[in-house]
Amino acid sequence: MHRSPPMVRPPSIPTARVTRLRRRLSERDFAVLAVLQRVRLASLRQLQRLLVTDGSPRARTRRAQLLLTRLTKLGLVTRFSRTIGGIRAGSSGYIYGLSGLGQAVIDTGGPLGGKRRRVWESKPYFQDHMLEVAELYVQLVEQHRLGQGDLLAYDAEPAAWRHFTGPGGELVVVKPDAYVRIGTAAVERSSFIEVDMTTETLPTIQRKSQRYIDYWRSGMEQQRHGVFPKVVWLVQNEHRAERIAGVIKKLSRDAQKLFAVGLLGNSARLLGGGTQGAAA
Template sequence: MAVLRSLASFRLMTGRQLQQLHITSDQPATSARRGRAVLKRLTELGAVVRLERQIGGEHGGSESLIYTLSGLGQSVLALDADSDVHVPRGRMIWDTKPAFQNHLLAIADLYVELHALDAQGQLELLQFETEPAAWRWFAGPAGGRQAVKPDAFVALGVGDFEQQAFVEIDRGTESRPTIARKCRRYVDYWQSGQEQQRSGVFPKVWWLTSKPRWAARIADVIASLPAAHQPLFGVGLAAQGAELLRRLDDAGGQP
């Protein structure tokens, strides 16, 4: 059931990600074997679907296989009184393009990394919301209903402090005008004061991407914003995302 809940939250996950979250053992080989057995059983029951493509190609091994909920798995979760996750409906995820699938896997990677740091006692993972739970609706400057739609909302306990962040995962697909438009929407949300009333601070907006040149492009867009708005945002490599989110010197997003 824990595996099904994770797949409901992130829509797609690799065998490696699910193993790291839900299979514990002092021996890596034992964890891998148990993980394969659990996913094989869920696949045979029809609760999950294994996608044809693998991360890393045919030589990536069983841990690189990608899984998602089946219709049966969705129905099982919908009947689970203990499940508080949003159960996706509609178009099945295996019909989507690889670029979108990779985007979802990158979000799951960040969660897995934060979960590992929590298990090591380096931080406390207080909250990790994916879309649509992470989205925020508010009255825009002209009075119309607007939304910011981050890929995730994260709250971390670091020592005596709580870190909050909105996370945007960019895989080089967003144009400069699109990035600028999204940044302006976050500025509008900050100026509305709605999030501050909700939690007392405005979360920092972290743009995380996988290549330095993409990070540089986003940084250029942020640098073009008014000086008062730039502290709302941070940019970095996704591989360093968990470390960036927990840094106390980057706390808040409150300029």
């Protein structure tokens, strides 16, 4: 979870314009918009891995470039000025987000009827964080295609957020970066995901963990879904994993079982029930 940066409200968009654009779009065009609606930001390479999977690597990259260039020219997606991967990444390092117009076109609540997120040029930290969350989604989809676990649900923020009444009667919001549910054989595993970028202090990690404990003790998630998801901290290296595991070990004994710590590079396998790489 992270605080969203300042945002700019998109201008009012004529319904007729939205209708005309919808008629021009292909199934793959809509798929791009749907992915960006789900994960907020994605690189061209990530979008290619999700949506352009046939042909040689060069052909896939070229088709993805043409697809995103077209959607950018139509004003449906925004290409950010920053790239990832350095100069050698070329256009594969471009970052894309859904524009206000794109949000209107993908709006499933009727013509401009749904609540649309605003568009912003966020700081590199926020972009990196959202791209890591997007990468988790891409890896889970790839794992699903290989038959290594059925991706039954993936909600990014704010769809993953949970609200409950705190001990003092106050409204409390738990803000995981994502909620994931994966099926393997006869087992389903659900998880709240916290992508850690090594920028938050350990006391902040402890406070976030306590908020999950309070939500668990409220019983609301169990009433709604029959189970409380594992809270999985995904980190960049073993040292950070050990630090967060140390925080978890200081929590109450009954609550420690709610948490796990794993490496970002092994996250898809971890969430599917494989080797964790690091654990609380």
